[in-house]
Amino acid sequence: xxxxxxxxxxxxxxxxxxxxxxxxxxxxxxxxxxxxxxxxxxxxxxxxxxxxxxxxxxxxxxxxxxxxxxxxxxxxxxxxxxxxxxxxxxxxxxxxxxxxxxxxxxxxxxxxxxxxxxxxxxxxxxxxxxxxxxxxxxxxxxxxxxxxxxxxxxxxxxxxxxxxxxxxxxxxxxxxxxxxxxxxxxxxxxxxxxxxxxxxxxxxxxxxxxxxxxxxxxxxxxxxxxxxxxxxxxxxxxxxxxxxxxxxxxxxxxxxxxxxxxxxxxxxxxxxxxxxxxxxxxxxxxxxxxxxxxxxxxxxxxxxxxxx
Numbered sequence: 020x021x022x023x024x025x026x027x028x029x030x031x032x033x034x035x036x037x038x039x040x041x042x043x044x045x046x047x048x049x050x051x052x053x054x055x056x057x058x059x060x061x062x063x064x065x066x067x068x069x070x071x072x073x074x075x076x077x078x079x080x081x082x083x084x085x086x087x088x089x090x091x092x093x094x095x096x097x098x099x100x101x102x103x104x105x106x107x108x109x110x111x112x113x114x115x116x117x118x119x120x121x122x123x124x125x126x127x128x129x130x131x132x133x134x135x136x137x138x139x140x141x142x143x144x145x146x147x148x149x150x151x152x153x154x155x156x157x158x159x160x161x162x163x164x165x166x167x168x169x170x171x172x173x174x175x176x177x178x179x180x181x182x183x184x185x186x187x188x189x190x191x192x193x194x195x196x197x198x199x200x201x202x203x204x205x206x207x208x209x210x211x212x213x214x215x216x217x218x219x220x221x222x223x224x225x226x227x228x229x230x231x232x233x234x235x236x237x238x239x240x241x242x243x244x245x246x247x248x249x250x251x252x253x254x255x256x257x258x259x260x261x262x263x264x265x266x267x268x269x270x271x272x273x274x275x276x277x278x279x280x281x282x283x284x285x286x287x288x289x290x291x292x293x294x295x296x297x298x299x300x301x302x303x304x305x306x307x308x309x310x311x312x313x314x315x316x317x318x319x320x321x322x323x324x325x326x327x
Contacts, residue, residue: 023136023326024319030132030226031315037230051231058224063126064192066218067149070134070142071196072206079143083269087262088148088277092156094262095255096121099247111298114163115289116243119306120250122156123283125149126189127229131222136322137276144276146193152286153190157183164296232287233311236304244305248285251310252317256282275325282321284310 040046046054071079099120103113123129125148133141158180165176184190199206206214238244259281263274285307293303 020320020323023323024316026136027132027315027319027322030128033223033226034230034233034311037227038233039230040227041231041234046231046234048235051228051235054224055228055232058127058221058228060188062217062219062221062224063130064188065214066130066221067146067189068192068196068199069206069211069214069218070130071146071193072199074143074146074196075200076197079147081144081147081269081273083267084144084263084273084277085147085151087264087267087269087274088151088259088281089155089262090266091255091259091262091281092121092151094258095250096156096159098254099250102246110167111164111296114160114167115293115299115303116247118156118160118289118292119247119285119303121255122152122286122289123251123255123281124229124286124311125152125280125283127225127287129280129283131225133276133279135222137279137326140272141276144273145280148277148280149189150193153187154184157288157292160292164298229287229311233308236290236308237301238305238308241305241309243302244309247302247306248310248313251285251306252282252314256321278325279318279322282314282318284314284318 037046041048041051096117099117100113103116108116125145130142130145130149133145161180161183162176165179169176256278260274260278263269263277269277285303287307290300290303290307293300
């Protein structure tokens with residue numbers, strides 16, 4: 020584990036540098052917002068486009084991996100919601116607790132870090148995990164929140180979900196990459212070089228942005244945040260491991276990558292959604308802060324186990 024910990028340390032060190040810059044005020048909240056936009060709409064999108072354009076859909080989609088990850092994530096999402104209901108939470112709040120328990124920072128942390136730590140072959144299962152998170156579970160939380168407020172589902176909810184997916188640059192870049200891939204034509208060298216240079220900014224930019232954004236997060240509702248962080252860092256990778264190794268036995272390498280992705284801390288976009296809908300932003304914020312700090316150790320442990 021020590022060797023893996025030392026390999027992951029530079030990634031978390033970049034997060035720490037961003038956190039220090041944000042906490043001291045050297046990097047303002049506005050600066051963090053613009054850096055996040057640059058990474059989200061340009062650098063990370065370029066990286067995802069380049070990855071997906073050089074992979075076929077058959078290389079990315081593995082039904083066993085997809086089924087195992089879906090099962091494990093839905094199971095933990097359900098646990099998060101169930102505990103929320105037992106505490107008397109409404110559907111929207113319980114739904115967000117499920118989202119926090121099960122959705123990791125695959126886009127900003129998983130794509131750049133796991134691809135470098137686990138090799139280029141890790142890219143395909145990482146993209147599959149990211150796509151499932153965005154299409155299935157991001158859509159689910161919107162349906163739960165809007166549906167509970169409107170007293171049921173309607174065509175308007177599905178319109179909101181579809182528009183949200185169409186506006187998500189990660190989804191758009193992956194789809195565009197697949198479209199290029201299906202033509203069978205090579206990407207022109209200048210274009211490939213351009214997206215390569217732009218995509219190279221995703222790793223340091225995303226990690227710094229994570230840290231800087233953590234500096235603005237509050238540490239309220241600690242008991243709930245600790246429970247949700249435990250779900251995300253421990254129960255989620257364990258449930259996904261059960262899915263991809265036993266319920267839907269998969270290629271050991273791909274299964275290991277997916278379990279490592281499941282071990283990632285809570286995704287930042289969950290807070291953005293919570294803030295947008297005005298549902299439990301404090302506990303989401305605290306969960307992101309706690310899970311990211313603790314994941315320095317837990318992610319290293321999980322990766323060291325799946326690489327055995």
